Amino acid sequence: MPNIAENRKVRHDYEILEKLEAGLALTGPEVKSAKGGRLNLKGAFITFLGDRPMLTNAHIAPYGPAGPQPQYDPTRSRPLLLHKKQVKHLRARAQEAGLTIVPLSVYTKHHLIKVEVAVARGKKQYDKRAAIKKRDLDREIKRTLKM
Numbered sequence: 001m002p003n004i005a006e007n008r009k010v011r012h013d014y015e016i017l018e019k020l021e022a023g024l025a026l027t028g029p030e031v032k033s034a035k036g037g038r039l040n041l042k043g044a045f046i047t048f049l050g051d052r053p054m055l056t057n058a059h060i061a062p063y064g065p066a067g068p069q070p071q072y073d074p075t076r077s078r079p080l081l082l083h084k085k086q087v088k089h090l091r092a093r094a095q096e097a098g099l100t101i102v103p104l105s106v107y108t109k110h111h112l113i114k115v116e117v118a119v120a121r122g123k124k125q126y127d128k129r130a131a132i133k134k135r136d137l138d139r140e141i142k143r144t145l146k147m
Contacts, residue, residue, distance in 0.1 A: 004034055004113070006105040007041035012128065014102060014120035020090070023081030024055065024106065024113045029063035029072075034113055036063070039106055046080065046101035046117060048091055053080040055103060055115060080115060093119045 010016075026034065033039070038061035047056045054077040062072050082090070094101050104116040123131075 002108055004037060004106045004108065005039040005041050007044065007103055009042065010102050010104055010118070010120065012131075013123060014100070014118075015123055015127075016104075016118045016120050017099070018093075018119045019104065020082070020086060020117045020119075021109075022053070022086075022115050022117050024115050025079045025081055026060070026113060029066040029069065030060050030078075031113060032066070033060050033063040034106065035108065038063075041103050041106065044103050046090070046094075046103065047077070048094070049077065051087065053082060053087055053090060053101075054078065055080055058103065058106075080117070090117075090119070098122065 040059040042059075044058040045056055047054050056077045057075055058078065059074050061074060062069055090101055093099055098121050100120055100122070102118055102120050104118050106113060106115050108114070
């Protein structure tokens with residue numbers, strides 16, 4: 001299950017409440033480009049278009065060997081593949097105050113491309129500072145114990 005892309009900023013900006021695995025519907029050249037590591041999740045989020053959850057603002061670079069693709073939009077919204085029960089659950093959680101749905105990582109599972117999706121709550125600035133302080137203290141403790 002090798003990682004293709006990871007959105008590390010999400011773990012700093014949000015508190016992760018729950019995680020889900022979803023499939024990602026891509027075209028052929030997008031699959032080749034994504035498996036080649038040319039996918040970026042920075043600034044990506046999940047929206048709903050009708051009843052379909054969509055991965056919005058994820059950038060997949062055009063696949064060069066496929067030739068010119070004049071109508072290709074690298075940041076188009078791509079549908080997520082989930083069961084109806086999961087879609088209803090995600091939609092309900094997205095409508096709760098203060099919660100958002102964000103992609104954590106994109107990886108391959110067998111020959112499929114999957115997205116790890118999380119329901120998250122935004123952190124306040126003081127929460128971020130406290131997390132940084134705790135991480136630094138833990139690092140310092142480990143360093144002193146090794147000596």
